[in-house]
Amino acid sequence: MKTIFKQSVFAGTLAALLSMHSIAFAAGAPPAAAAPAEEKKPVQILFTNVNIFDGFSDKLQNNMSVLVEANYIKEVGKKVNAPDAYVVDGGGRTMTPGLIDMHQHVMLNPPEGTASYRTKWDGAAGGAYAQHHLMNNILLKGITTVRDIAGDPLDIAKAIDMGQLPGPRIYSSGGSISQTGGHGDWAGRNVPPEILAGKIDMSQRTQNTWVVDGTDEVTKAVRLNLRRGAAFTKIMGGGGVASEFDPLEIMGLASDEVARAVEISADNGTYVATHAYHDASYNRLMDLGVRSFEHGFLVSEPTVKRMASMGEEVVWSFQCFMSVNTFGDYDAMPAFFTHEQKLKGVAVGKGARNASKLMNKHNVFTIGGSDMFGIPFVEMIKQDITCNVDAGYTPAQALKHWTGNAGKVLKWSGPKDPYPTYKLGTIAEGAYADLLLWDGNPLEDIKLILDESKLHLVMKDGLTYKNTLVGVDSPIYKPAKAPPTRGQYPL
Ligand SMILES: [Zn+2]
Known part of the structure; x- marks a missing residue:
């Protein structure tokens, strides 16, 4: 089981916290323990210790952090300061774009x-x-x-x-x-x-x-x-x-x-x-x-x-x-x-x-x-x-x-473009938070992408649809209300 915490306030499972993240979107509600002043702040999730394939490069960028805010990537770097973020230790896994x-x-x-x-x-x-x-x-x-x-x-x-x-x-x-x-x-x-x-x-x-x-x-x-x-x-x-x-x-x-x-x-x-x-x-x-x-x-x-x-x-x-x-x-x-x-x-x-x-x-x-x-x-x-x-x-x-x-x-x-706000297919600042975590490096062994047990996390639009980081046996599917990114329908 990987540790995740909201900067010395929360300790709990990724499942619980990401679930809360979904609810926060659905109801516009803050995490339960948040102070009233934080209520309107968008939810942030900070992935640490991930090796990134950015969608273009021949090589992974090792030991990086990726900060997701709401449904997009706010920052990518060696050290990212995000005191209010939920932190997910990537454990050296490979992160690729969806x-x-x-x-x-x-x-x-x-x-x-x-x-x-x-x-x-x-x-x-x-x-x-x-x-x-x-x-x-x-x-x-x-x-x-x-x-x-x-x-x-x-x-x-x-x-x-x-x-x-x-x-x-x-x-x-x-x-x-x-x-x-x-x-x-x-x-x-x-x-x-x-x-x-x-x-x-x-x-x-x-x-x-x-x-x-x-x-x-x-x-x-x-x-x-x-x-x-x-x-x-x-x-x-x-x-x-x-x-x-x-x-x-x-x-x-x-x-x-x-x-x-x-x-x-x-x-x-x-x-x-x-x-x-x-x-x-x-x-x-x-x-x-x-x-x-x-x-x-x-x-x-x-x-x-x-x-x-x-x-x-x-x-x-x-x-x-x-x-x-x-x-x-x-x-x-x-x-x-x-x-x-x-x-x-x-x-x-x-x-x-x-x-x-x-x-x-x-x-x-x-x-x-x-x-x-x-x-x-x-x-x-x-x-x-x-x-x-x-x-x-x-x-x-x-x-x-x-x-x-x-x-x-x-x-x-x-x-x-039905999703006009951010970039797609890349892990970079200003891209949609469509992210995968793999156990292993697909640039060395491409066949590992065929093994579903090696795909540990699927995030689309900042919401988690598959998550085995918390040690559950089956993928956790969360029906999640997405933010209104499409723009052309009255949501
Ligand atoms: Zn065809």
Whole structure:
């Protein structure tokens, strides 16, 4: 058991004190023993004796202290003076920022994946699956933020931000923007055309995807997403594996449709992310101002060099585990894939090994996103990070893809950023208090992040969701009312 005390006033367990911290937020009430003069002071927690991975550096900063005030990091240093803080002795553990999965589809967890909403599941079931995994397989495993990149969990995000459901921060694109027969056309082959065009098949009715043709329809769909709180726009710029009508080689949206999506997004201060695989689509999409490039497993060296030359204007989003491990192996692919989908996956798996070598060689600005949804994949998301190391990146690079770099890209949402006040993905003054404590050093042994018993503390927004520092056998989950960071809803 680790000692924690409020500067010679309190002695007690971390659980008790952090619980009090939550209550303090919920009720605006002070810790019980606080003097009236202190009542309005925000709660402070001082972590001492931690070795920090700051989200960017190749090395840990040893024996540091981190002062959390309310929901943000107020100070990081060798010696931090905070006489009113609750003190948590980190015991030499490694502290990292909360992990950020930059490619999630939280609404696609029912067993049939993208085909779930054809006939088998409604939006309520999709939401129930989402909430279960957001808590148990995402937040409690240390992933404190997801970029949800096609799908509409925006009201789940709202409930999380109101402190009424537990879960990570969610930056969502809302429904993907796809042409008829594109990667986001998830309706069955024989769905009547007027149902598809009328956007009343269940995939569109639940607003998880939009099947649009022409610039007017693109305008409408992008604006509908942004109206509901989408932080960016996801378009389908080429063929895909997990869809039925689109060979990998095809282009997705037409040029004027892409340009319109970029224009409306830019008018709202945010950016466009695209699904695409090959040179033709990547280059056209770069010409048109798209910034976040998912997949790209069939691109060649000149395209990679072009991306590198653009610095941090564009980013490559690497889905390592699904492309290299799962798509590389016909038999390992999701059971709901058809034979044709599995053949496409095999081609992608082969290309992914080559693409990641090229991106690494040319030092392309890179983030990591699992694209892992549906059982069993959603249960092993962090294997995407360790896969980065298997693919040739260092452990520090792999973690940087999932923390520091991810936090930079999230800020591309500008005025549509649902968490605009502080930085994300880093341990630094003025960052949100999304913090993890690990038993061991993941820069030396990246695989330790897969062992949940080595993850001793999960803090999101200054509130503790998992805590084994006090010696309890099971994670302590605390339903906590978060501070009103989202800004766009009346909390
Ligand atoms: Zn995806």
